[in-house]
Amino acid sequence: MSAELRSLLDRRLIIISGKGGTGKTAAACSLAVAASQKGLRTLLVETAPIESVAAFFEKRPRALGYEGRELRPDLHALRIDPPSALAEYVRLQIGLGAVTDRILEMETFQQLLQAAPGWRELIILGKIWQLEQMEDKRSRPLYDLIIVDAPSTGHGLTFLDVPRVMKSAIRSGPLARHSGWVEELIHDPKRTLLLPVTLPEELPTLETQELVSRAQGDLGIPVDRIIVNRMPQAVEPEALEVLEALQTAEASSNGVEASSHGEQKLAFTGLPPLSEMRSILEQESRRAKYAQDLRAEVSARCALPVVEMPQLARGFDAESGWIDSASAILAAPIWPDGAESADPDAHS
Amino acid sequence: MSQPNNLQDAMENARVLVCAGTGGVGKTTIAAALAIQAARNGRRALVLTIDPARRLANALGLETLSEKPAPVVLPKTKGAAPLHAMMLDPKPTFDRLITRLTDDEEARRRILDNSLYQHISEALAGSAEYAAMEQVHELVQSNEYDLIVVDTPPADHALDFLRAPGRLRDFLESRFFSALVHPALTAGRFGMRIFARPLHRMFGLLERIAGGGFLEDLREFFTAIDGLAEGFRERAQRVEDVLISDATGFVLICGAQAGSNASTIEFLDELEAFRVRLVGIVVNRMRPWEGSISPQALLDRCDDAALAHDRKVLNRALVDAGSTVEAAPLIDRVLSYAQVCAAEEEKYRGLVDRAARHRVPCLPVPELPRDIEHIEGLFEIGERLFSKEQLAPRSKEQLAPRSKEQLAPPDTKDSR
Numbered sequence: 001m002s003a004e005l006r007s008l009l010d011r012r013l014i015i016i017s018g019k020g021g022t023g024k025t026a027a028a029c030s031l032a033v034a035a036s037q038k039g040l041r042t043l044l045v046e047t048a049p050i051e052s053v054a055a056f057f058e059k060r061p062r063a064l065g066y067e068g069r070e071l072r073p074d075l076h077a078l079r080i081d082p083p084s085a086l087a088e089y090v091r092l093q094i095g096l097g098a099v100t101d102r103i104l105e106m107e108t109f110q111q112l113l114q115a116a117p118g119w120r121e122l123i124i125l126g127k128i129w130q131l132e133q134m135e136d137k138r139s140r141p142l143y144d145l146i147i148v149d150a151p152s153t154g155h156g157l158t159f160l161d162v163p164r165v166m167k168s169a170i171r172s173g174p175l176a177r178h179s180g181w182v183e184e185l186i187h188d189p190k191r192t193l194l195l196p197v198t199l200p201e202e203l204p205t206l207e208t209q210e211l212v213s214r215a216q217g218d219l220g221i222p223v224d225r226i227i228v229n230r231m232p233q234a235v236e237p238e239a240l241e242v243l244e245a246l247q248t249a250e251a252s253s254n255g256v257e258a259s260s261h262g263e264q265k266l267a268f269t270g271l272p273p274l275s276e277m278r279s280i281l282e283q284e285s286r287r288a289k290y291a292q293d294l295r296a297e298v299s300a301r302c303a304l305p306v307v308e309m310p311q312l313a314r315g316f317d318a319e320s321g322w323i324d325s326a327s328a329i330l331a332a333p334i335w336p337d338g339a340e341s342a343d344p345d346a347h348s
Numbered sequence: 349m350s351q352p353n354n355l356q357d358a359m360e361n362a363r364v365l366v367c368a369g370t371g372g373v374g375k376t377t378i379a380a381a382l383a384i385q386a387a388r389n390g391r392r393a394l395v396l397t398i399d400p401a402r403r404l405a406n407a408l409g410l411e412t413l414s415e416k417p418a419p420v421v422l423p424k425t426k427g428a429a430p431l432h433a434m435m436l437d438p439k440p441t442f443d444r445l446i447t448r449l450t451d452d453e454e455a456r457r458r459i460l461d462n463s464l465y466q467h468i469s470e471a472l473a474g475s476a477e478y479a480a481m482e483q484v485h486e487l488v489q490s491n492e493y494d495l496i497v498v499d500t501p502p503a504d505h506a507l508d509f510l511r512a513p514g515r516l517r518d519f520l521e522s523r524f525f526s527a528l529v530h531p532a533l534t535a536g537r538f539g540m541r542i543f544a545r546p547l548h549r550m551f552g553l554l555e556r557i558a559g560g561g562f563l564e565d566l567r568e569f570f571t572a573i574d575g576l577a578e579g580f581r582e583r584a585q586r587v588e589d590v591l592i593s594d595a596t597g598f599v600l601i602c603g604a605q606a607g608s609n610a611s612t613i614e615f616l617d618e619l620e621a622f623r624v625r626l627v628g629i630v631v632n633r634m635r636p637w638e639g640s641i642s643p644q645a646l647l648d649r650c651d652d653a654a655l656a657h658d659r660k661v662l663n664r665a666l667v668d669a670g671s672t673v674e675a676a677p678l679i680d681r682v683l684s685y686a687q688v689c690a691a692e693e694e695k696y697r698g699l700v701d702r703a704a705r706h707r708v709p710c711l712p713v714p715e716l717p718r719d720i721e722h723i724e725g726l727f728e729i730g731e732r733l734f735s736k737e738q739l740a741p742r743s744k745e746q747l748a749p750r751s752k753e754q755l756a757p758p759d760t761k762d763s764r
Contacts, residue, residue, distance in 0.1 A: 021372020021603065050614070093557050103550050111522035173559020204372065239678055242671040249669070266661050270654030271679065272639050272646060279638060280685050281678065313684040314691065315605075 005224055005305070008330060009035055011193045012132055013146045013185065015160065015221075018197040019207045020152035023229035026316045027197045027309060028149040029056045033326040036075040040144040043131060044071070046079035047124050047151050053077050059318045076143070082120035085127040086113075093174055121151075121162040122179065129182045132191070157214050160186055160194070160221060189222040197227045198298055200291035209301040223304065225333040228295045231308040235285035243278040250274060296336040305333035355628030355709055356734060358597035359386050362627070363488055364590065365497045369601035370611050374632040376404055378601050378713070378729065379499040380433070385730030387422060387431035391494040394432045394487060398480065398499050407723055408433050423723065429494070436480055445482055449579040459572045485587045510591060510622050517584040523547065528563075529570045597627035602699060604634040604692045604712070609699060616706060629703045630733070631696050633715040635689050643689035650683060 008014065008031065016028045025046075032044040046053050046064065054061035057071045066085070068078020087104050094100050103109055113119065134142040151159055163183040170176040186192055194215050198208040208226060215221040250265055266274060299306050309328055314320035358365060359382065367379040376397050383395035394417055397404070405413045408420045413435035420431040443460060450456045480500065487496050519525060527547055555563055573580070590596060598619060602612050612629075619626050637643050650658075662675035696712060703710035711733050716725060 019372055020370055021605075050611070090553065090557065094553060099549065100553070102546065103553050106546055106550060108523045108527075108547060109550055111519055112524045114518060169565070170558050170562045172561050173555075173557060175558045175562075199372070203376070233681075235681065236673065238671065239673045242666060242669055242673050243678075245669055245671075246665055266665055268654075268658045268661060270646075270650035271658045271662070271682065272641075276639050277678070277682050280682050283636070284681060284685060313687040 005333060008193070008195070009038060009040060009145060011145065012141070012191040013128070013148065014193050014195050015148045015150050015186075016195050016197055016227075017150045017157070017159075017211065018152070019204050022197045022199050022204050023309070023316075024152065024197050025052050025056070025149050026322070027195070027227050027229060027329060028147050029053060029316070030309065030322070030326040030329040031195075032075055032077070032147050033072065033323055034330045035145050035147070036072055037327065040074065041142070042075050043068075043143040043146045044075060044077040045128060045131070045146060045148045046077065047149060048079075049081075051079050053079075053149070055318060056316055056322070057318055061318070080124045080127045082123050083113075085123040086119070089123060089126060118162050118166060121159045122166050122182070124151075125160075125163055125182045125186070126178060129178075129185050132185060157211060157219060157221075160215075161219060187220050192222060194221045194223045195225070195227060196223065197229055199230055200228055200232075200294040200298075202294070205294050205298045205301070208298055212302040212304065223302075226298060226302060226304050226306045227309060227329065228298065228306045229309040230311040231295065232284065232288040232291050232311045234288045234292070235281050237285075240278070240281055240285060243274060243281065247274045247278055292336065299336050305335050307331055307333045355597070355599060355711070358599075358627040359389070359495070359734070360391075361595075362597040363495060363595040364484060364597070365495065365627070366500060366591075366596065366598045367498065367601055368500045368598055368615065370603075370615075373601050373603035374713075375601045376499045377726070378599070378630055378632060379497045380404055380408065381726045381729035381733070382599070383431060383433075383495070383497040384420075384422065384723070384726050385734060386429075386495045386497070387420075388425050388428045388727075388730070390427060390429050392429045392431075392492070393495045393497065394434065394493040395497045396480075396483065396487070396499065397433070397435050405433070407721055407726060409723060420723075432493070436483055444486075445583070449583075455572065459569075481587045481591065482583070485583070485590055488590055510618075510624070514584070514588060517581050517588075520581055520584075524550075525570060527551075528567050529574045592622065592624050594625060596625065598624050599627060600629045602629065602631050604631050604696065604715070609695060609702070612699065613702065616702065626706050626708050628708050629699055629706075629710045631699055631710065631712045634692055634696065634712045635685075635715050637686075637689040637693075639686075643686040643693060646686050647683065647690055655679065 014031065016024050016031070018024050025048075028044060032042050035042040044053060051061075051064055054064055054071070054077070064077050064079050066078060066081060068076055071077050087101075090104060091097070091100055128146065128148060131143065132141075132146055136142050163179040163186065167176050167179040167183060170179070196208050196211050196215075198204040212223050212226070215223050246266070271277065272280075295306055295308070307329060308331070310325055312320060312322055312325065316322045365379075365382060367375045367382070369375050379397060380395050383393040386393040397413060405411065410418050410420065410433060413433055415434060415437040417432035417434040420433050422428045422431060446459050447456060450459070480498065484496060484498055487493060524547075528551075551563065600612065600615060600619075602609075616626070639646060641649070659675050659679060662679065666673055666675055696710075700710045713729055713732060716728070
């Protein structure tokens with residue numbers, strides 16, 4: 001099963017989705033860096049109301065804005081803010097500069113936008129569609145790969161369902177036609193992939209299952225793997241055993257003359273005493289085991305293999321060195337339970 | 349000494365506690381723990397969640413959470429008031445609202461069957477916020493509960509749900525709405541001809557983009573709800589009134605996970621702008637640090653020379669013990685844990701300072717080893733939040749003095 005999986009880089013549009021706080025932006029940035037390192041002209045699209053991508057790359061982040069800029073070679077990033085995208089769209093459709101602008105600025109129009117649901121999602125997706133269509137001078141696609149850090153509002157897939165809803169609500173006119181184009185892109189398994197990001201925790205696990213089943217069900221959006229972020233590394237059981245043994249030896253020599261083997265308190269100058277080290281490692285071991293259980297659970301529930309992103313001690317800010325581990329996201333997905341789970345039927 | 353902005357006080361006197369914060373910080377769990385604590389202290393409490401948290405439901409002794417309040421049994425608790433738990437389902441709430449607002453069966457059907465209504469109330473983003481607030485209002489009105497603890501929908505903007513009622517009201521009062529619904533004074537299709545020119549142009553623009561049929565649908569829908577507009581307006585206002593009244597307290601939940609406090613700070617600024625009452629900041633899932641010195645002090649002590657020495661000592665001990673385990677990875681693991689704890693602590697201290705400025709307590713909740721599977725786990729969180737000395741997740745020496753300050757917010761002459 002996993003052998004047949006296409007590389008993540010073999011798509012045009014990857015929509016990174018998941019519950020808030022799972023690290024969608026970290027995954028989007030990692031994938032964008034990994035793709036650009038492989039020489040793909042990569043576009044990273046932010047959709048959240050507050051920009052956060054630049055802070056992953058720069059100590060003093062400057063705003064990306066609607067036009068965006070190059071964050072690294074071959075990595076262009078921008079933020080689609082709905083009002084700018086709407087203004088651009090309306091100008092393209094109506095073409096009248098000053099008059100159109102005046103309408104867009106009308107208080108009444110602003111009130112309508114404040115109350116109207118769905119247009120933000122639609123216009124963001126419309127802009128993504130347009131970016132996907134863009135070509136360079138030699139008529140090649142301007143971007144090889146577009147990575148979208150999708151909004152986390154509500155259930156992530158509402159965002160992707162808006163074009164369909166709009167098309168059926170509006171029925172005719174250019175907006176309905178364009179919604180149809182956007183819908184087509186989103187559902188095209190050749191070009192588009194939904195990439196869920198989750199954490200080895202309970203609620204994200206459940207929500208991911210819901211997201212995947214909706215995506216593969218009535219929405220019909222391709223999903224082929226799950227990113228499990230912040231996976232703690234396992235602790236070797238032998239390490240815990242030997243620390244315990246050392247600690248016992250320490251305790252038994254306590255107050256007693258050092259034996260001929262010289263067993264006594266280890267004289268650390270920086271590290272905490274063995275007992276504290278052991279308790280830290282035991283905690284870490286429990287965390288790691290629990291995370292493994294949940295990783296297996298999300299994989300089984302969704303009947304999809306997973307890719308792990310490591311837990312980084314210093315997080316994902318500009319100086320934490322995360323770029324070195326960015327390519328982890330391109331690792332081949334695995335079934336966490338080993339070979340016997342490779343059969344997807346075993347999970348249903 | 350009055351401390352109006354205090355979680356403890358709100359637990360005893362508020363009617364509504366809103367647990368807000370960005371996604372993934374454990375809002376639902378904290379909301380449940382707060383409701384349980386209130387019930388154990390004798391207040392009839394309800395926890396209203398947004399997430400379909402199955403394990404939380406199980407921990408509460410329920411099969412699942414549904415849109416009907418289900419009674420929760422509190423084991424080993426004397427004198428507790430009844431506790432209920434329910435999950436929000438936005439669609440029935442909206443339908444109920446429409447049903448309540450109109451007596452006319454036909455008008456009701458016209459609205460509920462209108463395709464735009466169905467999209468607005470179900471498929472499109474943003475309606476969950478309004479529905480949540482509607483539900484809270486209804487529950488407050490019912491007077492069946494002394495305290496309603498609300499878990500808010502996940503959103504990029506933590507306060508979207510606060511804006512929802514106002515947005516709806518503004519729209520119903522907008523010229524756009526009245527122009528589309530009340531062209532009665534005019535003749536012709538939509539009476540567009542006599543609209544002020546800009547409005548005319550705007551309808552023209554909408555028609556060109558979305559097609560004429562869309563405007564007609566819109567008008568039909570608006571006309572259908574026009575009769576309800578007054579009721580809507582009133583309710584939106586009343587929902588807003590509940591939110592900004594003294595009977596409602598906001599608890600900001602943040603994750604201890606290292607990372608910036610930017611969204612928290614934005615949230616606090618917004619709360620102030622909305623004039624709602626913040627009663628506490630909860631820093632959830634702080635990793636326990638049991639060291640005798642703070643994680644940062646440990647990291648400072650572990651310079652290259654110290655580590656080179658300690659690595660040798662540990663390696664020798666490991667070899668002597670006949671083990672093949674290497675010292676270096678163990679040491680790295682311990683230090684990276686210390687790094688995580690140090691980063692969390694730095695973040696926490698930033699929040700403590702910030703909370704002090706708002707004159708509210710900043711309460712840490714330690715990470716629990718597993719997800720909560722029994723109600724006792726939730727008891728524990730509640731007890732920790734309100735324990736006398738607010739059990740600090742760090743060693744006593746490091747945080748105990750600060751914890752006392754947190755529990756009793758700095759006493760200033762004017763608290764708001």
